[in-house]
Amino acid sequence: MTVATASSNRYLDRPSPSSLADVIDTILDKGLVIDIYVRVSLVGIELLTIDARIVVASVDTYLRFAEAVNRLDLTETQTHGIPELIEDVTQAGAKGKTKGALDAAKDKVSEFIGDDDEDDDDREKQPARQSSRRRSSGTTKKSSSSSRRSRSDKG
């Protein structure tokens, strides 16, 4: 993770449009629905966004934290660099607190909905896309049941 600079918070004067990570939280999850029509299948995406909500408490996370604090050089002054990349902040936003788990999940989302162009949301490495997964994720009709289920789970 790039150490974002404190000054990156200066970019808050105006709100920015949604990034890919944001739309997964909103337009796939909220908004008016209509069930009696053909619905585009979002089954795969919904499952993956649930994956992305894996909790922090896992052995892997603990070990990673331990490594991270052991590596920490406390003599290092806070030499925050140039606010080079606003994208870093964007990526930080996409990652959230469970970075390790989320990186994986986010990669999966990217893989799943990844398109041929390289969107600036994802400068990071992209796993090789698997055509089988993509095929199964294509537009399938009449699949509203899964989204209804996920909805009712939320109460």
Place this chain on the structure above:
Amino acid sequence: MSVHLYGIVPAETSLPANVLGRQAAAIRPVQHGSLVAIVSDVDPDAKIGREDLLAHAHVLEAIVEDSTVLPMRFGVVLGSDEEVAEQVLKAREERLLTLLGEFDGMQQLTVKAVHDEQEVLRELVTENAQVRAFRESVVAGGESYQAKLELGRMVAGGIEEYEQADAAYLIDQLGPLGRDIRIEDRAKRKNVLDAALLVSRDDRSKVDAAIARIGRELPARLRLRFIGPQPAYAFIDTALGGEPVWD
């Protein structure tokens, strides 16, 4: 060819000219009475990519800049304009008009806060004597698996405390700025905080300035993202008693 539905606006709404819909198609209105559905033509068999998701969101964001819009969830595709007019606008006219009235002039602003992990760890080790001592003993003891696990658990607990304190602080700061506020459940959100503010368009410059000020006064470990304006996604759900309009 099918028709993708983005959202619903009052009939007098002028559509933004500078935004394209899915598959780079032009957006256009389908009217019934005093309601207009925003649609574009789509090939329903084309694969769905990130552009499709972003186009849906950005069309709605462009509209809500100047107008009131009820957002559809991504994925509502109908066979024709006639179906949109008959089965959506006409069939749900009363409900939609009520909702449009309720959210008249309203926008959502979303604030997401994340921790800069390096900074959080640095602060934790600096401020928490227990963690610092344990860290030294782990290093001295040759970093056994068990000791590292224990240290990591301690660190995770410390991060959790920062998260709770920082979320509470931000909620305090943001809450008074909007007409209403929704906080994403801790269990569901990926961030330290994920807050949606319901804001009147008329209050925007004031609210924007206040959020910028909050951003400047943050502790070093916190990063904010400020997203919007969006349709009132987080509030429309609630307005419907947690149920979608049609299901």
